[in-house]
Structure formats: structure tokens, C-alpha cells
Amino acid sequence: MNHINHCLLVVICVALFLPVTVAAQTNTYNIVPKPAKLTPRQGQFVFDAETQIIAPVGNDLDMHNAVFSLLERLLLSTSLNVKITDNSDGSIKPGKNMVYCRLVRSIANKEAYKMTITNDRIEVEAGAPAGIFYAMQTIRQLLPPEINRDAHAKNVVWAVPCAVIEDEPRYPYRGMLLDVCRHFSDVTAVKHYIDKLAFHKINRFQMHLTDDQGWRIEIKKYPKLTEIGAWRDRTLVGRYVRGGPFLYKQERYGGYFTQEQIKEIVDYAKKKFVTVIPEIEMPGHAVAALTAYPELSCTGGPFEVEGRWGIFNDVYCPKESTFEFFENVLAEVMELFPSEFIHIGGDECPKLRWKNCYHCQMKIKELGLKDEHELQSYFITRIEKFVNSKGRRIIGWEEILEGGLAPNATVMSWRGTEGGIAAAKQGHDVIMTPTSHCYFDYYQSQDRENEPLGIGGYVPMEKVYSFDPTPEGLSIAEAKHILGGQCNLWREYINAESHVEYMLFPRLAALAEAVWTPKNEKNYENYMTRLAGILKHYEAMNINYSRSNLK
Secondary structure (H helix, E strand, C coil): CCHHHHHHHHHHHHHHHCCCCCCCCCCCCCCCCCCCEEEEEEEEEECCCCCEEEECCCCCHHHHHHHHHHHHHHHHHCCCCCEEEECCCCCCCCCCCEEEEEECCCCCCCCCEEEEECCCCEEEEECCHHHHHHHHHHHHHHCCHHHHCCCCCCCCCCEEEEEEEEECCCCCEEEEEEECCCCCCCHHHHHHHHHHHHHCCCCEEEEECEECCEECECCCCCCHHHHCCCEECCEECCCCCCCCCCCEECCCEECCECHHHHHHHHHHHHHCCCEEEEEEEECCCCHHHHHHCHHHECCCCCCCCCCCCCCCCCCECCCHHHHHHHHHHHHHHHHHCCCCEEEEECCCCCCHHHHCCHHHHHHHHHHCCCCHHHHHHHHHHHHHHHHHHCCCEEEEEHHHHCCCCCCCCEEEECCCCHHHHHHHHCCCCEEECCHHHHECCEECCCCHHHCCCCCEEECCHHHHHCCCCCCCCCCHHHHCCEEEEEEEECCCCCCCHHHHHHHHCCHHHHHHHHHHCCHHHCCHHHHHHHHHHHHHHHHHCCCCCCCCCCC
């Protein structure tokens, strides 16, 4: 054997007995909102035709909905025949190739979960079905984006990266408002938005159902609310300029939800662990209802459903017939919406008609009130007593603070944080939704010439991300009254559903992280890295998202 061959043989022999070093897989975790705690692990779990979802489903509809949210995507997007197996008796133990879900009493937060992803299986623990549901949403985000297509994707490895995740929301109330009064969305569109809220772990959906420009919910006792109040004969074209001139599109426009459609929406949202909160405006923003029932006003009308945007002087008159009207309306509304909260508006109510109304001035004297602001407080308090008598609570915009806050009211602070701070210091619950961070009808780019029409203002995604619902200066006890935050999409200038999507996404992702993720875990650069992966999911969903803040 020559020297060269001898050396080669030695090298081969040594190589045979040395451990093989394989480049470690670098996992990425594009999850929004960012979990409270995530520990990376090497490897991945792969869904295949033999994978099972094991869960204590039994007769628990919520648990079925929680695990079905993942199964539904697998059935729609893959050719895998994954099935749910009931494990109510606990006889099935964790094994290979399964998503194993169980409820444990030690997890107190109903929306929290712990998930361990290994090469062999995924184990999920939660204190309630809501936690299981949010774990399923996390799995959905970790899967390839094709999981969001409603057609079987080919040549896709349905894998999720290994990790240990311990997660729970920072706030119990994480909301979005959709205005369907200025412009209308049908049932299909509303369901679409509910789907996207669930994807982002948003759990409240406020439907702004009544305003000057339209009444959008069927009330059987008052059929003219939708026969007349749901339709306007003209709609403002272009931007509203105070004092005009005004250009109108002279065309009948409107729509409303029947009570059966409302039930369909509420039931659909429940399956997605989203609570639908109705908003019935009072005592202002009333022109659509007054057009149908002018006797509820101070002047008696006549009125027409507004085609302009803004604030109008004609409001509900606080007389007994008005309170009877609202009690009847709200009774029907509460039959349709099982939510704890009923939103009663309370914002932007001019007092001009009340100042010139004999009945209103007599009521102020009779009750010993100081002024019209206290008359509004009396109005709201009357309504609150009725809502409370049905086991529900009211939410009102921060103007309900003026003249004295109703005893059990929750305040939605929108003009800033000052109203919310004042309410919290008075011991009232608060939902923060300041225009500075949470109004998604505002522009998201300073290049307005190349943006679709918005109402004004500037709320880029980074500003949304910086939103902290709990302002500084509150004591620990006062801070506990901050239930969370909400983004609002008002639609004076937003008609097409593609425009709605453009204004919502991806700012909704930033809002979701602001109200879910622990404050010390937030980092905008890291968020943008994860968002890049989420945007691929958006594309699979055919969402018309804005790219204004992605440069």
C-alpha cells in the first residue's frame, strides 16, 4: 500500500466512527400577537393522513368549535383526512401523531393556553375552550400560508416548528368596531371580518347599527325603522366641507339586518369566540329613527334620512314615549345579542333642541337639574336602569361623563385618554379607543394623494403598535378598571369591502399585539419581522391589505 492510499484509508475509517454533524434547523415563529412566552425547539411536527385531534369534546359545543376551527382549515386546504376523536373520559393518553387537547383547572385565565410542539405530537392545555381555540389559531399561523386557501394545496408539507408556548392575553377586552350605518356590509362580509378578528385573537366585535344615515336592524315593534329609516335618497360625494357646497349622488341607498340574520351573525361569531356587541345610538345621532317616528323628537319633524356626514341638531326628546320606545327596542335587541354589554352611544349630542323645548326645560326644573348636560345624564341613567334590570351592562362613549356618569356604566374613551382616566378614578370600567391610535378611518400614509379617501388624521401602523390601553398615573386599583382597547372603523368614506380591508389590515395586527402581548415583550422591529410571515397568510386569504407602512 502506498503512502497516499494508506492516508485515505485512515481518513475513511476515522470518518466512519465520528458523529455526523447536521446543520441545525432554524425555526421561525411568525405569530401575531406575540405569545407571552415562547421557548424555541429544534424540529417540526408534520400533519399527515394519520394525524388525529384528540379532545374532550363530548356534548361541549364550545370545545367542539375550538378544535373544529383547526380541523376546518385542514379539511378545506389539505387533502389530509384529519378527524376529531372524543376523549371526554380521558382514556386516550398522549401519543404519536396527534394534537392532544385537555382542560386543566390550574390555568385560571379562560383565554390562556400552554402548548408543547414536538416532532411526535402537539399537546395543548387550557382552562377553558377559549384557550384551546387560541392555541388552534397559533397553530394556524405556524402552518404554511396555504392553510388559509379554500382549495386543496398540492406539494405542501403541513409542518409547524417545535416550541413550548405559554400564552395569555394582557387584557380581557380586545375589540373592533365596524360602522354599517354610513355604508352597509351584508352578512357574508360581516362573517369575513369576524373570521379575521378570530385569526388575530380579537374577541369583541361592536356593530354600529344606528345613526343619522341609516337604521340597520329590524325591530318588529317598530317596522318603520327599517321600512323608512334604513334608506336614504342621496349620499354625499367626496369630502365633507363644513358649510358646503355639497355634491350628492342622487340614488336610493341602504340596507338592514333582519332579526334572523342578526342571529346568524351572533351564532357564527360565537363559534369563533367573538362576542358581538350592538350599538344603538342615543340620545344623538338619531335622524334616521326620527324620520320614521318624528314624534320622538322635540319639534315633530318632518325629517329625512341624512345623506351628509357630521353632527345634527335633531335628537331624541327625553319624554316618556321616548323611553318607552327605547325599552321596547332594547328588549328586542337583548333577545338577539347575549353579550354582557349593550352599547348605547351617548356621544355628540347637541343640546340646541333641548334648550328650546318646553318639555325638556320643564323636565330640567322638575328634576332639579343644573342644565342640559345633566338632562343627558338623566336620559342615560334611565336607560341604564332598564338594561341592568335585564342583567346587562351599558357602554357609552366618553360624553356620558358629562353631567354625571350613570352608576354602573362602562366608558369608551375616544377623544383621548382623559375621559378614561377620569372614569377609572371614579371606579368605572373603561375601554380605551383614542383617535390618536385606534381610528382606522384615519390615513396610514402621509402621501394622501396616493391613498384612498379617508376622513383625515394620520395613524400609521407604528403608532397603532405603540398603543398602551393603561395610561400612566393610575393606581393599581384604578388600572384594574382598564378592560382593554378597541379599534374603530367609521365608514363615511369607506364603501367598498376592499377599501374596508385596506384600512383594517395590517393595522389590525398591530392593535391585536397591543392588547394581547405583555408590554415588556413588545418590540416593533421584531413585530415587523413576524408580520412579514403573516402577510403571506393575508395573501392566501385574498385580503386587500395596505402596503403603506411596509417600506
